[in-house]
Amino acid sequence: MADKRTTEAEIVAELKDGMTIGFGGWGARRKPMSVVRAILRSPIKDLTVVSWGGPDVGLLCAAGKVRKLVYAFVSLDSIPLEPHFRLARQSGSVEAMELDEGMFYWGLYAAGLRLPFMPNRAGLGSDVMRVNPGLKTVRSPYLDGEELVAVPALNLDVAFVHMNRADVRGNGQFLGPDPYFDELFLMAAKRRFMTCERIVRTEDFSREGSFHTLKINRMLVDGVVAAPNGAHFTSCAPDYPRDEAFLGHYAASAGSPQAWSDFRRIYLDVEEADYQRLVARR
Amino acid sequence: MSAARRADACVIACAEIYRGNGEILANPTVGTIPYIGARLARATFEPDLVITDGEAMLVTNDQAVGANNGHANVVEGWLPFRLTFDVVWAGRRHVVMGASQVGRNGDTNISSIGPFEKPSAQLLGPRGAPGNTVNHLTSYWVPNHSLRVFVEKVDFVSGVGPASAARLGGKPAAYNDIRFVISDLCMIDFKGESACARLVAVHPGVTVDEVRERTGFPLQGGQSITTTREPTPAEMSLIEQLDPSGLRYREVSA
Numbered sequence: 456m457a458d459k460r461t462t463e464a465e466i467v468a469e470l471k472d473g474m475t476i477g478f479g480g481w482g483a484r485r486k487p488m489s490v491v492r493a494i495l496r497s498p499i500k501d502l503t504v505v506s507w508g509g510p511d512v513g514l515l516c517a518a519g520k521v522r523k524l525v526y527a528f529v530s531l532d533s534i535p536l537e538p539h540f541r542l543a544r545q546s547g548s549v550e551a552m553e554l555d556e557g558m559f560y561w562g563l564y565a566a567g568l569r570l571p572f573m574p575n576r577a578g579l580g581s582d583v584m585r586v587n588p589g590l591k592t593v594r595s596p597y598l599d600g601e602e603l604v605a606v607p608a609l610n611l612d613v614a615f616v617h618m619n620r621a622d623v624r625g626n627g628q629f630l631g632p633d634p635y636f637d638e639l640f641l642m643a644a645k646r647r648f649m650t651c652e653r654i655v656r657t658e659d660f661s662r663e664g665s666f667h668t669l670k671i672n673r674m675l676v677d678g679v680v681a682a683p684n685g686a687h688f689t690s691c692a693p694d695y696p697r698d699e700a701f702l703g704h705y706a707a708s709a710g711s712p713q714a715w716s717d718f719r720r721i722y723l724d725v726e727e728a729d730y731q732r733l734v735a736r737r
Numbered sequence: 738m739s740a741a742r743r744a745d746a747c748v749i750a751c752a753e754i755y756r757g758n759g760e761i762l763a764n765p766t767v768g769t770i771p772y773i774g775a776r777l778a779r780a781t782f783e784p785d786l787v788i789t790d791g792e793a794m795l796v797t798n799d800q801a802v803g804a805n806n807g808h809a810n811v812v813e814g815w816l817p818f819r820l821t822f823d824v825v826w827a828g829r830r831h832v833v834m835g836a837s838q839v840g841r842n843g844d845t846n847i848s849s850i851g852p853f854e855k856p857s858a859q860l861l862g863p864r865g866a867p868g869n870t871v872n873h874l875t876s877y878w879v880p881n882h883s884l885r886v887f888v889e890k891v892d893f894v895s896g897v898g899p900a901s902a903a904r905l906g907g908k909p910a911a912y913n914d915i916r917f918v919i920s921d922l923c924m925i926d927f928k929g930e931s932a933c934a935r936l937v938a939v940h941p942g943v944t945v946d947e948v949r950e951r952t953g954f955p956l957q958g959g960q961s962i963t964t965t966r967e968p969t970p971a972e973m974s975l976i977e978q979l980d981p982s983g984l985r986y987r988e989v990s991a
Contacts, residue, residue, distance in 0.1 A: 481818060508862070528862035536860060547855030553848060555867035557822050575826070576912075577868025580897040580905045586853045601907055632793040633817040 458623045461678040463493035463727065466648050470494070470613065473522070475503040477563070477609075477644060479616030479637035480689065483509040483532040483697055485629075487617040487650050489685035492730060494520060495723050505609055507559070507635065509689060510705060513539035516549060517708075517715055518723070523550040525609060527559045531706060533699055538709030554606075555583055560636060562609035567642025572605035579604060614644035617686045618671060619694055620663050621651035621679050627671030628660055631692035634670045641675040650682035652694050684731055701734060741973055743921065744770060744989040746940040746965045748976055750919045751833070752778040754876045758831050760785040761874075762816075762824050767835040768878045769988045771919075772802050773979045775833075780975050793817040802980045825865065828912060831874035834866060836918070838891040841934050841954040843898025843915050843927040845877060846891040853893065863895035870897040871909040874916055880988050882920035887934075887952040899932040921989045923948045924965060929957035938963045942991065 467490070470476070480486035491511045494502075501522040506512050508529030515521050517539040529540040543549045554562065561573040574593055578584055584604070593605040616637040618627035627649050629637070641647040649671060660669060685691075688698035688705065708718035722730055751774025755763050763778065763786040765771030776799040779786040790796045795814035816824070824830050837860050838846035847866060851857030869875055875896065879886055894901065902913030918925040918934075922943045929935030936958035939945055945962055949955075968976060976985075 526862055528864045530861055541859040544849070544856055544859035551853070553853075553862050555863055556865040557825065557868040560819065560822060575868070576871050576909055577865075579867075579871055579909050580894070580901045580913075581863065581867035581870075582848070582853075582894040583863055583867050586893075634819070635817070636819055 456624060459625045459676060459679045460623050460654070461648075461680055463489050463650070463680055463682070466490065466678060466680070467493045467497045467499065469646065470497070470499045472499060473501045474612040475505060475610070477505040477611040477614040477640040478511045479614070479635060479640045480509065480511070480686070481507045481633070481635045482528075482530045483689045483702065484633075485617050485631065485635065485686050485691050486511050486689040487615040487685065488687060488689060489650055489680070489682040489727050490615045490648070491515065492723060492727060505611060508537065508540065510537070510702070513537045514723075516540055516543035518719070521549050523552065525552040525554065525559070527554050527556040531702060533697065533702065534706050538706050542709055552587055553583060554578070554587070555581070558583070558604065558606045559609070560639070561606040563636060563639040563643045565606065565608035566610045567639055570608060572607050574603040575606055576603060578606075609643060611640065611644035613646045613648070614640040615648050615650070616640060616671070617682065617691065618649055618651045619691065620653055620655050620660065621649055621671075622657045622660070623654060623679060624657065625649065625671075625673035625676030625679050626657065626660070626669060627651065627676065628663055628668045629670050630664050630668055630694070631690075638671055638675060641671065647676050648678045648680065649676050650680040650685045652683055652685065652691060654679065654681045684734075687731070687734060698734070701737065741967050742986065743940050743942060743991040744985040745968050745973065745976055747919060747921060747989050748773045748777060748985060749968050749972065750917070750924050750938070750940070750965050751775070751878065752781070754833070754917050754919070755783045755786060755831060758783055758786065758874070760787065762787045762789070762830040764789065764830055765833040765878070767833070768880060769802050769980070769984045770880070771833045771878045773976060773985060776979050777972060777975055781972065787814075789816060799979060801978070801982075803982065803984050825868060825872050828873045830869075831876065831916070832869050833876045833878050834864075834869070834896065836877045836879055836896065837886065838888050839877065839879065839886055839918055840891040840898065841889055842900040843932065843934065844891045844894045844901055845896035845898070846893045848893040848895045850892050863893075866895040867897060870913055870915065871902060871905075872912050874914045876916045877918040879918060879920040882922040882948070882951050884951060884953045887954065889954045899927045903932060921991070922951065925956070933957060936962050938965045940965045941967060
């Protein structure tokens with residue numbers, strides 16, 4: 456029986472400059488933030504980041520790790536516009552592939568199913584087609600002959616998700632209201648990693664939630680990391696809500712280069728254990 | 738009971754948009770007033786509307802705005818984000834989105850202002866607007882009617898307007914159905930000449946001239962312009978129940 460336990464440091468050591476990486480979660484909800492923080496401490500750069508964007512995107516942009524972003528939105532939820540993402544875009548420092556949400560979903564799904572594209576209507580008539588000149592349309596081969604957008608597969612080198620519970624073999628359990636699209640990120644990636652609030656014995660999953668919550672099966676996962684409070688400062692319902700005060704502090708760090716450099720020095724240029732001690736004391 | 742103010746007429750407008758919609762997902766995605774409006778519509782003339790708790794649950798009870806407590810919800814169904822696309826692409830939804838720009842032709846923008854490669858203001862990104870607008874009923878809520886929002890032509894088309902959809906033809910044109918833009922001043926539709934913006938109604942206390950002064954393109958609509966109706970006493974009492982702390986007056990203060 457494979458024991459897939461590993462650490463953020465080991466995972467990040469596998470990453471290479473220029474890779475395409477995907478982050479599960481949604482906005483400022485259940486993001487694999489301990490992995491984001493580990494990437495921030497590493498020398499990795501020129502990443503293409505694929506995400507339902509939240510502070511994962513903002514932090515990686517602010518730290519200069521991103522060459523290209525693939526997204527339908529980037530938001531902190533309670534603060535609608537992500538300030539670090541905005542600065543990066545407005546300075547022209549990152550390339551952007553803006554997609555409709557349904558296209559983004561379909562692109563991940565196409566990658567997971569090993570298809571080159573998935574057809575859909577979203578995008579037609581919008582500037583998503585103008586700013587992504589690489590997007591093509593296809594015509595239905597049936598009598599209707601409808602023209603549809605061929606959403607290209609969003610193939611990932613590596614995917615990261617954060618779950619409420621997992622076992623050492625790589626089964627994962629979400630306990631909040633929404634599984635988001637985490638399994639699609641894992642399906643779309645060559646290397647797949649899952650952090651979790653707590654590793655439990657397989658037989659204990661049923662004490663935590665019904666079998667419907669076992670959304671991630673071990674065929675989708677190469678490595679499991681125990682990362683308590685690892686989604687901080689995003690939400691990880693029902694284990695903890697979003698840390699709104701810290702989120703506000705993070706957003707304010709986009710206010711000036713000095714504010715960012717202070718934020719970075721205090722909270723990011725430290726090991727995860729120190730970060731967790733610092734935020735527990737706030 | 739307090740006297741109705743402008744915000745209450747806005748609630749009525751944000752309820753009236755669902756009239757005749759039947760059993761579909763009434764889905765305000767922004768704003769306090771659209772939240773109240775959808776629930777008011779369901780509590781009165783559209784009892785079969787399906788409404789979410791703002792996250793993944795379909796709820797039958799109407800909690801006061803701002804006091805959403807997951808444990809007190811009566812859940813009738815589960816609609817996580819991924820399944821929302823089943824509803825969107827099947828066309829069983831009336832969404833109310835925000836818009837940073839509304840063009841004369843009904844195109845809207847929540848993505849970015851200025852050149853895409855280096856925007857002067859990066860906003861949210863297109864979200865689901867491109868797909869929503871070629872699949873199901875769409876309305877918009879603009880709490881700050883201004884020349885900056887209502888522009889001749891949007892910088893980035895995230896929401897597809899009726900004229901742009903008509904150019905596509907086929908299913909996108911058939912499914913595109915932009916109902917109304919509700920602002921803090923008025924109701925606009927795109928049923929004017931060349932599918933361009935037309936002033937349908939001004940809210941009580943607002944003049945047509947005021948709307949025209951704060952709109953960056955000529956609005957159609959002459960004799961047909963009406964005034965948004967005021968809430969009935971029964972509706973006003975429901976509005977008070979849905980928003981006992983008066984959050985709607987923070988969104989529209991007039």
